[in-house]
Amino acid sequence: xxxxxxxxxxxxxxxxxxxxxxxxxxxxxxxxxxxxxxxxxxxxxxxxxxxxxxxxxxxxxxxxxxxxxxxxxxxxxxxxxxxxxxxxxxxxxxxxxxxxxxxxxxxxxxxxxxxxxxxxxxxxxxxxxxxxxxxxxxxxxxxxxxxxxxxxxxxxxxxxxxxxxxxxxxxxxxxxxxxxxxxxxxxxxxxxxxxxxxxxxxxxxxxxxxxxxxxxxxxxxxxxxxxxxxxxxxxxxxxxxxxxxxxxxxxxxxxxxxxxxxxxxxxxxxxxxxxxxxxxxxxxxxxxxxxxxxxxxxxxxxxxxxxxxxxxxxxxxxxxxxxxxxxxxxxxxxxxxxxxxxxxxxxxxxxxxx
Ligand code: IPM
Ligand code: MG
Numbered sequence: 001x002x003x004x005x006x007x008x009x010x011x012x013x014x015x016x017x018x019x020x021x022x023x024x025x026x027x028x029x030x031x032x033x034x035x036x037x038x039x040x041x042x043x044x045x046x047x048x049x050x051x052x053x054x055x056x057x058x059x060x061x062x063x064x065x066x067x068x069x070x071x072x073x074x075x076x077x078x079x080x081x082x083x084x085x086x087x088x089x090x091x092x093x094x095x096x097x098x099x100x101x102x103x104x105x106x107x108x109x110x111x112x113x114x115x116x117x118x119x120x121x122x123x124x125x126x127x128x129x130x131x132x133x134x135x136x137x138x139x140x141x142x143x144x145x146x147x148x149x150x151x152x153x154x155x156x157x158x159x160x161x162x163x164x165x166x167x168x169x170x171x172x173x174x175x176x177x178x179x180x181x182x183x184x185x186x187x188x189x190x191x192x193x194x195x196x197x198x199x200x201x202x203x204x205x206x207x208x209x210x211x212x213x214x215x216x217x218x219x220x221x222x223x224x225x226x227x228x229x230x231x232x233x234x235x236x237x238x239x240x241x242x243x244x245x246x247x248x249x250x251x252x253x254x255x256x257x258x259x260x261x262x263x264x265x266x267x268x269x270x271x272x273x274x275x276x277x278x279x280x281x282x283x284x285x286x287x288x289x290x291x292x293x294x295x296x297x298x299x300x301x302x303x304x305x306x307x308x309x310x311x312x313x314x315x316x317x318x319x320x321x322x323x324x325x326x327x328x329x330x331x332x333x334x335x336x337x338x339x340x341x342x343x344x345x346x347x348x349x350x351x352x353x354x
Contacts, residue, residue, distance in 0.1 A: 001036045002307055005065040005271075007058070007094075010043040010087055011280030012290035013071025019292030019347040020069060020299040023316060026351045031312040033303070038065070042094070043073025043087035043280070053090040059097045067306035068094070068273040069299055072280035083146070087280075095135050099269035101166070102173050103133040104301075105249040105277060106263070107232075109256045112324040116257030116333050119229060124255050129235040130181065131252055132174040133245025135266055137166045138196070140242045160196045162241065167203040173267070174239035175211040184215045184236035188224040188244050200241065221248070228252055253277050260291030260332045261320075263298035265305050272306050274298040288342035291330040293320055296350060319353035326353075 004024070008017040021037060028035045040046075040058040047053050053073070062068045073087035083089070094100070107129050114121045142159035149155075171187075178185045187204045189197035201218060208216045219227060221244045227234065228248065232255050240248065253259040262277040276294030284290055296316060304313035328349055329338040341349065 001034045002066040003036050003038060003064070004302070005058075005062050005068045006037050006039050007042045007062075007068060007070045008039070008045070009041075009071040009073040009090070009280060010045050010075050011072060011282040011285040013043075013073065013280050015286070015288070015343050016276065016290050016292040016295040017069060017071040019343060019350075020295040022347050023296050023319075023350055023354070024299050024303075026354050027303070027312050027315055030315070030354060031309065033307065033309060033312060042070070042090035044075050044078040045073075046090060047078060047081070047085060047087065051085075053085060053087050054093040054097075059093060062094065062098060062273070063270050065271050067302040068098075068271055069295070069302060070094070070273055070275035071295065072276065072278065074280045075282040077282075091275075092140070094273060095266060095268075096141070098266075098271055098273060099136065100266035100273055101134065101136050101269075102170055102267045103131075103135040103245065103249075104177070104265040104267065105131040105133065105245075105252070107131070107252040107256050108261075110261070110321070110324055113257035113261075113333055115335060118254060119232075124232055127232040127235070127255060129232060129252060130177065130237050131245055131249045132170065132177060132237060132239045133249060134162075134166070134170045134239075134241050135245075136242075136268075137162055138242035140246075160194065160241075160243075162196045162200060164199070164203055167200050168207055171204050171207040171239060172210075174237050175207060175214050178214045178237040179211065182236040183213060185217075186224070186235055186238045187216065187218050188221050188238055188240035188248065189218065190221050190244075191218070192220060196241075204239070224248060225251060228255070249277060258291065258333045259294070260330065261293045261297065263294050263301050265298070265301040267305065272302070274302040274306075288344055289331050290343050291332045292343050292347055293330075293350075296320065296347075315354055316350075319350050322353040323350050
């Protein structure tokens with residue numbers, strides 16, 4: 001048996017993970033994967049039940065599992081809680097607790113959705129890039145001060161720290177991944193200003209020497225942000241630090257037309273975790289409006305990377321392709337002339353297409 005911990009989380013996290021489990025069950029019937037599910041809470045939902053966004057018990061269960069399928073966390077309701085109780089702490093706790101140092105965020109342009117892209121079709125058509133974001137270091141995890149007084153003036157600060165081993169492991173993974181793709185790595189930093197970025201660039205250059213067949217170039221993050229909308233086709237694998245990866249992956253996600261379709265894999269030392277890129281969208285939660293495809297595609301990544309079930313992963317991806325090709329659209333990607341469906345119905349259609 002293969003144990004999957006499902007963490008629905010908050011808002012639409014509940015319905016999209018339910019959809020993904022339905023699809024996994026269907027694929028399990030076909031490919032005899034022997035999947036088993038166990039559920040845990042996280043985020044605001046966990047705070048309401050246990051007074052903390054992530055319990056030690058939930059983290060332990062994840063450590064013992066074969067893979068974690070995560071929905072989303074957050075909601076207005078919990079925005080005013082002190083920092084250590086906020087829903088986002090759950091995802092940071094899981095990332096740190098499971099050692100999830102690499103976040104893989106692929107952006108694929110579906111020909112059927114090209115008109116939903118904010119960019120011109122001729123510009124985005126054929127783009128296929130993967131952002132490899134460092135996930136447990138840098139400014140999101142460095143020492144910080146919420147508030148201090150200096151000469152009677154209030155200030156706050158955060159710190160960007162990267163060590164050589166931290167940069168090495170994420171860079172190696174990026175190069176190894178590039179070898180399986182088109183063999184090109186773009187490292188994104190701000191080495192013209194930041195010391196941590198200068199070390200980043202030096203380590204990336206050193207690691208690159210072990211991968212002579214992979215092409216490497218460097219971009220400053222401001223330029224990278226511009227290049228992503230100017231000419232996304234130039235990219236294969238982008239490797240970058242935590243904060244730049246956070247920002248650029250949202251930008252890259254919409255190139256394909258909708259963030260609702262974008263999956264991610266967080267790879268680490270223990271169990272890996274899979275989640276859609278989008279958030280918990282509390283405004284549409286429970287209304288059967290959410291697009292479950294990002295989560296379903298994340299489940300496909302779980303099968304691929306954690307369970308090494310490539311055929312089953314491909315079957316899910318093909319079922320999504322067919323659903324889109326047949327004209328089915330959830331509200332976020334709906335345009336005139338297509339068939340509008342809700343979360344539950346699109347899930348059934350995807351299952352039927354498996
Ligand atoms: C993401 C999200 C998280 C992050 C938030 C929810 C803390 O934006 O996974 O990209 O910033 O890492
Ligand atoms: Mg983000």
